[in-house]
Amino acid sequence: MIMRSLVQVSSISLLLLVVRTKAFLRPILPRYSSTLRASSVAVRYITLADATPQSITSRIEGSHTRSSMSSSIALASARSTTGFGDARGRGARDEQGRIELLCKAGPDGAALGDCPFCHYVQMVLRYKGLRYRLIPLTPEDKPEWLVEGYGGKMPCLVHDEEAYTDSGTITQYLEYFFPGEEPLTVEDENPELAEEVKTATSGVFGAFARYMKNMDKEQDPPLQAALVEELNKVDTLLQKTKGPFLAGERITLDDMALAPKLYHIKVGVAHFKNVIIPPSLTALAAYMQHIFDMDIFQESSYPPDVITWGWGNARK
Numbered sequence: 646m647i648m649r650s651l652v653q654v655s656s657i658s659l660l661l662l663v664v665r666t667k668a669f670l671r672p673i674l675p676r677y678s679s680t681l682r683a684s685s686v687a688v689r690y691i692t693l694a695d696a697t698p699q700s701i702t703s704r705i706e707g708s709h710t711r712s713s714m715s716s717s718i719a720l721a722s723a724r725s726t727t728g729f730g731d732a733r734g735r736g737a738r739d740e741q742g743r744i745e746l747l748c749k750a751g752p753d754g755a756a757l758g759d760c761p762f763c764h765y766v767q768m769v770l771r772y773k774g775l776r777y778r779l780i781p782l783t784p785e786d787k788p789e790w791l792v793e794g795y796g797g798k799m800p801c802l803v804h805d806e807e808a809y810t811d812s813g814t815i816t817q818y819l820e821y822f823f824p825g826e827e828p829l830t831v832e833d834e835n836p837e838l839a840e841e842v843k844t845a846t847s848g849v850f851g852a853f854a855r856y857m858k859n860m861d862k863e864q865d866p867p868l869q870a871a872l873v874e875e876l877n878k879v880d881t882l883l884q885k886t887k888g889p890f891l892a893g894e895r896i897t898l899d900d901m902a903l904a905p906k907l908y909h910i911k912v913g914v915a916h917f918k919n920v921i922i923p924p925s926l927t928a929l930a931a932y933m934q935h936i937f938d939m940d941i942f943q944e945s946s947y948p949p950d951v952i953t954w955g956w957g958n959a960r961k
C-alpha cells in the first residue's frame with residue numbers, strides 16, 4: 646500500500662523513492678532533499694519503475710538546490726580527520742565531493758569509529774573507485790536533520806542532496822547508480838547460490854553480539870557454541886564454493902558486509918572472552934586472511950583497540 650502523509654520536520658523535505666532493481670520495483674530507498682521552504686515538509690513516494698540513473702539525477706538536480714544539509718554538515722566535515730577516501734589503484738571517479746559518508750566516531754571523537762556497517766559501505770565505495778568524504782560523528786555532533794529525519798542512524802550516505810541510511814540500502818543504491826563491469830551480486834546468474842550465501846551469513850553478527858553482550862559467565866558456553874555454529878556455516882559454504890570469496894571467484898556485497906563483522910569477532914572474542922575462532926575452521930581462516938589483506942578492507946578500517954573500546958561501551 647502506498648501511503649501519503651505530511652510530516653513536520655524543520656526545513657527538511659523527505660522524499661521516498663522506489664528504485665528499480667533487476668526485476669523493477671524492489672527496495673524503497675528513503676531519500677533526503679534539502680529544499681528550504683518554511684517548515685512544512687512533504688513526504689511523498691515516487692515510482693520510478695522505468696527510471697535510469699540519469700533521469701533520477703536530472704530530476705533531483707532540476708528540482709532542488711543544495712542548501713541546508715550541506716551547511717549543516719560543513720562543521721562536521723571540518724572535524725573529519727580522514728578526509729576524502731582515496732580509491733587508490735582503481736581509477737577513482739571524481740564525484741566532485743558529492744558523496745559524503747556520516748559514520749560513528751571513535752574514542753577521540755574525531756577519527757573513524759568501530760562500525761562494521763560503515764566499514765562495509767566504505768569497502769563498496771572504494772571498490773567502485775568512488776571518491777567520498779568521510780565524516781565521523783559523535784552522538785553530540787550529529788546534525789539536526791540526521792537526528793530528526795533519520796533517527797540519528799549511521800552510516801548515512803549523502804549524495805546529490807539526498808541521504809540514505811542502512812548499509813544494505815546504501816550499498817544497493819551505490820550498486821544501482823555506479824554499476825561496475827560485473828555486478829557485486831550473483832543473484833541474477835545464480836539465485837540459489839545467492840540464497841545459500843545469505844543463509845550461511847545472516848546469523849553471524851547476531852550470535853556474536855549476544856555472546857559479547859552477555860555478562861553472565863554461566864551463559865557463555867551456549868552463546869559461544871551458537872556463534873561457532875554460525876561460523877561453521879560460513880566455513881562449510883567456503884569449502885563448497887572453494888573461495889576465495891563466499892560465492893567463489895568473484896567478490897560480492899555479501900563479502901564486504903561480512904568481513905568487517907568477522908574483524909569484530911576476531912578482536913572481540915579474544916579480548917573479552919579470551920578465546921579464538923576455532924582454527925579447525927580452515928576455510929574461514931583463509932577467507933578472513935584474504936579479505937583482511939585487501940586494500941579496500943585496510944583503507945576503510947580502524948585499529949583493534951577501537952573495536953575493544955566500542956564493545957567495552959556496549960557491555961556496560
Ligand SMILES: N[C@@H](CCC(=O)N[C@@H](CS)C(=O)NCC(=O)O)C(=O)O
Pocket residue numbers: 749759760761762783784797798799800810811812813
Ligand atoms: N542495520 C544498520 C545498523 C547500523 C548501526 O547499528 N549503526 C550504529 C553504529 S555501528 C549506530 O548508528 N549507532 C548510533 C550511533 O553511533 O550514534 C545498518 O546496516 O546500517
